[in-house]
Amino acid sequence: MKLYKFCSLIMIISLTVSGCSDEFLDVEPKDRIDGTSFFSNDNEMIIGVNGVYAAQRTILSRADGGTAMLYTLFESRSDNAGSDHTDQAERVETDLFNETPGNNPIMGAWESMWSTVNLANLVIASATVAEGDQAIIARVVGEAKFIRAYTYFHMVNLWGGLPIRTEPTDDFSNTILPRSSKEDVYNVIVEDLTDAANALPESYSGGFGNEPGRATKGAALTLLGKVELQRGNKPAAETALRQVLGKYELLPDFSDIHAAGNDNTEESIYEINHNPANQTGWFIPNGFIPNNVAADLGIVAGGSSRNILGIYPTQDLVDSYDPNDKRIPGTFGIDTEGAYQGPYISKFIDLNTATAGSDINLVVLRYADVLLMLAEAIGENTEAYDLINEVRSRAGLPDIDSTSPGSFMEKVMNERRWEFAFELHRWIDLLRLPQSEVIAIMRTQLTDQQQNLFGTTYNTSLIKEERNLLYPIPQGEIDFSGGQVEQNPGF
Structure with missing residues (x-):
């Protein structure tokens, strides 16, 4: 259209x-x-x-x-x-x-x-x-x-x-x-x-x-910090995010962030609201879990009967977590009894889900994001590690510092990956890395996924720099504009 x-x-x-x-x-x-x-x-x-x-x-x-x-x-x-x-x-x-x-x-x-x-x-x-x-x-x-x-x-x-x-x-x-x-x-x-x-x-x-x-003002400043960070303007990102620092707080229990009916908490800065009573329930999480898991939980509606879920956690993500990370139960589960037999997204489960959808708000900006973005913006120093460790502490993980394995950016990206899995942050985060790194990460992940789940070989040349990791402009838009809107390279 x-x-x-x-x-x-x-x-x-x-x-x-x-x-x-x-x-x-x-x-x-x-x-x-x-x-x-x-x-x-x-x-x-x-x-x-x-x-x-x-x-x-x-x-x-x-x-x-x-x-x-x-x-x-x-x-x-x-x-x-x-x-x-x-x-x-x-x-x-x-x-x-x-x-x-x-x-x-x-x-x-x-x-x-x-x-x-x-x-x-x-x-x-x-x-x-x-x-x-x-x-x-x-x-x-x-x-x-x-x-x-x-x-x-x-x-x-x-x-x-x-x-x-x-x-x-x-x-x-x-x-x-x-x-x-x-x-x-x-x-x-x-x-x-x-x-x-x-x-x-x-x-x-x-x-x-x-x-x-x-x-709110806090939402605008948080998003401003995210935008400036994304386009590489770290000083401007720091300026915006420092205005939000201390205005919110982390919830003690990670699982409470996305709990059904737990809206606009002390950690939440901006969320997309859903309410089954107003016919605006959230239906997407229903398909994140296998049918047998939904039945075991007593969920009336939802679940997926497919042997492979439409969207599911990669094994690479599952294996990357520290086994002692308290965020695991509130992020993914493992189905060992049904037809699926694999990891599924558990972050957005509403036990009272019915045909009107889930009573769960999608939290898209929250205080943990401010802490980790600010750490990335100011760069490796004691304050940055203090901000990272504030998030790690809730997860029950020990502090890290400059002597911990990996580069500073690798450590920040890992923390963001574990904290915000399935909250629509990861792809945008990856785009802040050098293009060659993103391509290498995705080639490895998709090769493993194809071989382990589907028994096929992935054509790694599909991910190439000339496409710049962007999506194509819809052809209808280009046609309607008479060619004034130009297509992205490689399409």
């Missing part, structure tokens, strides 16, 4: 569905929305940004053809998780670095992300005409800019340089734009997050428009 079709649909549909979290306002359905004039006052601006949150939830939590869209593009792509290589061909392609510009999961992610950006643009543009409490309107704009920045951040790590759209696309006049450079996209993201940090509160007091779970 071409961009202009999706833009028009999202403006009609996204604004008329439920709010964006467990407690957010449920928006009454309407048959027609009259462009930007719909957001004519502060209350309507709040309803509008609720729709932006809902669109973001669609990106991060929706299933695409039975498989999680971003789990396919981020987690299965990495060395943390594998895909069923007997599954639908297009999902297998993204795991094997053999995708084409016509790949449907890639196209679905592209369309959903641009729809979210366009909806955020609509809210931001409406602020110029909206009446009412201008402080609320300014804050809503900050929320929309945060989500727009987060969406662009995912996109730039998936595709590289992008068309930069900061105005609503409601006709053909500004639909077709050429790709800007990766650096220019990052500049827009940084500007959005700087504005958001200045506009957003530290927390929310409750009530209509002030529900906990909305983007």
